[in-house]
Amino acid sequence: xxxxxxxxxxxxxxxxxxxxxxxxxxxxxxISPDYWIDHYNLVREMFPxxxxxxxxxxxxxxxxxxxxxxxxxGIFVLEEFRSRGIGAELLNKAKSxxxxxxxxxxxxxxxxxxxxxxxxxxxxxxTLDKGTKEFEYLMKWVK
Numbered sequence: 805x806x807x808x809x810x811x812x813x814x815x816x817x818x819x820x821x822x823x824x825x826x827x828x829x830x831x832x833x834x835i836s837p838d839y840w841i842d843h844y845n846l847v848r849e850m851f852p853x854x855x856x857x858x859x860x861x862x863x864x865x866x867x868x869x870x871x872x873x874x875x876x877x878g879i880f881v882l883e884e885f886r887s888r889g890i891g892a893e894l895l896n897k898a899k900s901x902x903x904x905x906x907x908x909x910x911x912x913x914x915x916x917x918x919x920x921x922x923x924x925x926x927x928x929x930x931t932l933d934k935g936t937k938e939f940e941y942l943m944k945w946v947k
Contacts (some may be wrong), residue, residue, distance in 0.1 A: 821848045828880075835936050
């Protein structure tokens, strides 16, 4: 079940922060774990300013999508719940509320790149991320 968090409790913030960190560590093995650990507190501070849709199973958050306006900051799902359509449901929720969406995805993150392509996103630019020294694609979806 998808739920929109209008304000985050400390418990919800703890859960989504942990999902964010674990997902990034697992999906981006080509980036030093220190990068994600070093950015943990900054991202945690940004969550309350973002629109967060969570996916719950039995009242437990197992994934979420974070949005800043029409920019998808990311879709994050606990490893044991991946490949069950949760990411697609979260993305469809964001699509239902927006005329277009933008996001960045690392070039080496083939699974995420393919996921977004399947869901109608088109690559519009490629840049080098200064913080990670990795190439990333800017992708756009239009309703």
